Amino acid sequence: MPNFDHVPLPERAAVVSEASEFERASAARKKKPERGLWRLLGPAFVAAVAYVDPGNVAANLTAGANYGYLLVWVLVASNAMAVLIQYLSAKLGLVTGKSLPELLGIRLRTGSRRVYWLQAEVIAAATDVAEVIGGAIALNLLFSIPLWWGGLITGAISMVLLAIHSRRGQQPFEFVIIGMLAVIAFGFLAGLFVSDVSWADAAAGLVPRFQGSETVLLAASMLGATVMPHAIYLHSALARDRHRPQGVPEEPAHEDHQLTRRLLKANRWDVGVSLIIAGSVNIAMLLLAAASLRGVAGTDTIEGAHAAIQSALGPGIAIIFAVGLLASGLAATSVGAYAGAVIMGGLIQKRIPLLVRRLVTLIPALILLALGANPTWALVMSQVVLSLGIPFALIPLVRLTGSRTVMGRFVNPRSTQAIAWLVVSLIVALNVALVVITFAG
Template structure:
């Protein structure tokens, strides 16, 4: 009997995704497990950065201070969803040789693909808004730069992106990984200083009915979900995984899917640890001392020294925030490039693309900062994450359609358990979004 055909090997129209780095990293044909895994390690960390951006900080601080460890269950569930969805992204990127945006353009009619492009751009702008505000807050806390000037200074990060991209994808991945390690180290020290009750921490990972029945908890939970399972990361992963030069036969693609999935799973596990650390620190430092309404990053910074008796915790908090903002800036820029080129086949220089996206985000940030100060930016941060959650179905549903398409993927289609679980995740996301919208309607 003939082996299963690789139906994904047909040629495709249009340029490859992220042509600057496409198949630029060699994959050894021989060698042990660790050698091959090292070749594939990197894209997962670029994706993981989006799961620990300043938007996560706002939702985790608000959730930890208001409800203690209760919303750790949401952080865990969101991360497990993300691990599966990103593994499916790696699968379709490797199996088809196309990213999610390209697939949407090629397989959906224009009345469907253009709105999907618009929703993806809205998600990227919401992400950029969170990164902009978070980075500006970190600059204010560390260097005393007024918030409104810090917001404007963040536009300069476009030049950082240009420099990083010219260095090559491996240099970019190494820098991102280094920042993640530093962020993890900062929060490891903060957890030690905050001294949480570990029994309560473990109970927090068990789901509570109040998460759904309490409107405030649900709103913040949706923010955590939007800050964790981020729409632009689904587009990015399908593209950046193609930077590896795996063998183009069926066995080579299967091996690539396996190692790419391991890479993203390890990276997202780091992201879960960091997100949990933010929430645990907020719960142990603020909720247990009666400070249940701490939602502003600046307020959290000011309270840490008197509550923990150490200025080190506050300094590490601000340093980690700055690293998170810079890190997330890189992936937002790459995602914007993938979305624009994939949906529209329109190429724009990365720096120009970054400046356009950043200018769109700067306008609401400057207006809110000018009118309402730090309290306004805190509410804007959480709102940006809820907006991201609202955009999720428009990325997750196409992803599931492509990942389960046996007619096109053949032997590389996702296994049944992943398809069933992935569709269940899509349904949960849609239902929760509808409930948040209904609760937001007066009398709803």
């Protein structure tokens, strides 16, 4: 990994008051700016979609169906780690006025930068494979559409979503994604209300423990699939573009420091609320499987889990579940394509239209579906590829946000930095274990 301690503070254009929505919102509320914080929510909700993608659905249902409430604690711990990581990513963008890929592009030499970009693009493509396949499975469950056509339709709809961003800007795109996140939450939470959940056993599942090597592997995959590299790269750009569209001054004035502090406060709420929702959805899926699918054969695939839900809870709940899965695939693949464009723009300083980017990353998923690849196998392998890219996003993030040269007075406190390194070490170790066990098996 390159040394980021001496990354220079990037040159930035002056901030004009009308460039920041926060300034506009707080101008009328100088005495009580907190009342306008809700207007600043949005960027983290887009990033949070990565935490409720089809890969998470498969892992959570498998955990609940096979081991009941045993691994509830894994999801709680994973979500707590995700809150810290996504906060640091957004903080980096807000304070520096640069995304994580842009800061990497500034520091790395040409050859290293291109190699770094290549691995990041592979990660983005692997993400897209999982999301497109998830959408294709959902369309197959709802309308019996063949998987290849389902993947093509998923890609086409995601292009419509990206067109909203290209033509209307970031905030309307955020509104659409937040709406789809609400559909996802409803789709995956509905079954919980008609399931006989044992809340005492669920509470007992908060105690960390395992039952054999199989549960260790499953816990590693659940945690490893939680933190997505593309969401880390993207969130720094999302926060910057929403609140710092013109950058920050090279020598920030006192007023700008106050603005940054208020933006960071809004960002903490944004990350906290969005990931609480995403974490609740994940936990709900595990509880649903533990209460209604325990011991049912065939729940190791999304199709099998859907059939089991229909048998146990009725066709209505099964349809709602499939709709949630479809929204998950559509939203997540749009966000993945967006992340790919941010990565390319930052690391190789080349920008391509989001719609073109969507077409390029759609191809690998369609090829796999056309070749008749097992969709569950493709989902698993995409998660393995994602695991390989996690250190390349996490380690630079923690080093940059812990550098006073880069962050100035907003550098991470020592306690935050220590916790961040602990989280990084745990996630990287578990993802390495996941890759090793996957290939060894």
